[in-house]
Each structure stands twice: as C-alpha cells, then as structure tokens.
Amino acid sequence: MTFLRDALLVAGKDLRIERRSRVALQQIVPFGGIVVMLFAFALDSDRTLLRQAAPGLFWAAVLLAVLLAVGRSFSIEEANRARDGLRLSGLDGGSIFLGKAAAVAVELFLLEVIVGAAVVVLYDVSIRGVVVLLCAAVAATLGLAATGTVYGVLAGGLRARETLVPLLVLPAVMPVMLGATRSFQAALDGTPGDAWPWVQLLIAFAVLAVTAGTVAFGPLLEEA
C-alpha cells in the first residue's frame, strides 16, 4: 500500500505542476493538433488516402507529443535540483517511476481525446469498434508513458537530453506504433476481430515496459 500511496503522491505532484503551469494544455496538446492539421493540409487533395492513413497519422502525432511530455516531466526535476530532493526523500524508485509514468499517461489520454476529435473532423473518419479503440488506446498509452519515463530518467542528467530522448524513445516504441495503428485500422474498417492480436501485443508491451521501469528506475535515477 505504501508503494502505491507513494506513486500517487508523485503522480499528484506532477499533475498539480502541469495544472498550474498549463504546459500540457497550452503547448503539448496544441502541438499534437498542429501535427494532425499539417498532415491534413499535405494530403488534403486525396480524402480517401487521408481516411486510410488516419490511424497512423494519429499515432504519429501522439508519439511526437510523448517526447514533449516526457521532456517536460523530467525538466521539472532539473530546476532547483528537485531530482536530488526526490532522491533524498527515500521514496522507492519503483514508486517514483509509477507516479511519473501515470502522470504522463493522464496527459497523453487528454491529448488523445482532443487530437482524436480533430482527426474525426479533419480527416472525415467514422468511429467504429469503440471497445477495440479504447483497449488499444489504454494499452498503447501505458506502454508509451512507461517507455518514455524510463528513457527520460536515463537521459535526465545529460546536457544532450533534448536530442537524446527522441533517439532513444522512438526506436523503442516501434511495436506500439505498429500495434496501435493496426488495431485502430482494423476497428475503423469494421473488422475488430482482426485487431485483437495487435491489442494483445500492446498489452504485452505495456506490461513489459511497466515491469522493467519499476525495477530499473531506481538505479537509473541514481546513476543519471
């Protein structure tokens, strides 16, 4: 219980900071929206192609926003050496990881709802297979948040953090991009049965990322 309480404490702290600073709402969410809009402009002449590519474009926008969310999550720990304060607290590294990953996941869910609405409007997409979409989104978001948080702390203490995080995170989350895009594609095509293997892949990835992060975060926090 202490472990979960500590995780909630860290998540609450990060979300309170985001609510106060409004970086997620005023910068990260608009960024995702702009990416989706740019794709719409680029492919506007071919509405059919835009509809077909909608799942991939949506997750590409989410993926790029993940980089900003993770960067923000760890930049707040660098100011005033707050990271040292976290270490001094004696909190378990696993609970810090779960808290920070949960806060990033909440921000991503918010982003996905808003960017998803933009995709429906701009790309003229009809929503089908809601259960599959929800399951895939939850699993993919957890996988992305957990992976981003692990690499975020790894690069946290480095001067080249801003450029290193994308190099580390993007290749690592390729399975999420693939699974999320394929499952969304199948759901929107009206063949949700084809989506479940991809959803299972997303769930497996999320479980692996959360487990690995819980174990590895403490030592990474010490070394970074």
Next chain:
Amino acid sequence: MLGRFPALAGADLEVDTGEVVLLSGPNGAGKTTLLRLCAGLLALRAGEAEVLGVDLAVEPRRVRRAVALVGHETFCYDDLTVAENVRFVARSTGHTTADADGALEQVGLARVMNVAHGRLSQGQRRRLSLANALARKPLLLLLDEPHAGLDEHGREVLEEVVRAAPGAGCTVLLASHELDLARRLATREVRIVAGQVHPMPVAPAPTAPAAQAAPVEPELEART
C-alpha cells in the same frame, strides 16, 4: 571523485550524537562533497562511510530518510506553492501535513504559504529549504552555507533551529564561510583542506547547548 581527482581522499571524521560540527575551509576543499556524501547523494568510490549507524553503501535510502540537507539549491518545484512543496517533502518522508505546516511556522513562512516557489525571494527560498529540512524531523541536519541570503531575522531563525537540534537528538554538520556566525553555533570545528580533515586546535566558544547530549557511540563516520 571530482572528474579524475579524488575529492576526499584520506578524509576521516567521526561525529557524536548532538554535536554541532563546523566544517571550515577554502572553496573547493570538499565541504559540500562531504555533506552530499553524508546525505547519500554521492556514491563512495573507495573507503567506507557510516551515517547514523547505517552503511551508506548498503542502505543509502535508509540514511536519506533520516537526514536533511539544506544546500545551495532548494530541491523545490517552481510551480508549487510554499505549502505544497513542504507538504510533499513531509509526506514523501513519512511525515504529516501538520509537520510541514509546523515547519513553515517555525521559519516564519506561514504568511506566504500560498505563494509559488518561483516567486519567492532568495532569502525566502533559503528559509523554505530550512522548512523542508525541519518537516523531515531529521536525525542529522546538513547545512551548506546556511547563512547565505538570509536577513537578520532569518539568521536568528537559523540559529534557533541549530541550537534546538541537539535537544531533539539531532546532530548538525555545518559548512560555512561565515565563521564568526557559525562558530557561535558549533561545538567543534574541523577544517577541510584539499579533501583532508584537520581538527582545529582551539574549540569554538561553547555557546551552544549541544554538550548536554549524553555521549553515545559514534553515529557518523566517514573514511574515504
């Protein structure tokens, strides 16, 4: 190690419970390094360090929960208020909101408890650091240049805190260049030069009540 150079090679220091030990010495001598080492923020490359009877190399988290470091940085979050910062520290170290609020009262920051850390003056930030330390109810208080940035009232508060520490079973390690002020508080002075610890031949004025603490087994021992 600082870069390729050993920071505290050959340093040997033992401190008893309830002592207020002044660490003096020139810039770059290793005072801050020693304090960060005692806080469990730096890993030993060689030698051994025991803080509060706990081997730092084996159980750094246990040590961190029992010590408090007031350093050059506040370890706080700019977007959280004064109260939110101290309450986070208190709750993350197993203490209560009441402990946090009591610490704010003690350092005279209660009237700005709803002001964001980012809007505080330098002196208020130093007091907030002290409040963070008090909210943890530490057994070992590590003060790194604690007088810097404090106004007269702030210095009085600091002196009260340090003088009261031994009575609460708290040991204090104090690094300072403001020797006149620090010697008024210290029960013993050691000079650190190039990473070596040199006991001062003349004890500082015995104005602090620390000597009343009963002699106990050495609680802090650092040999590198």
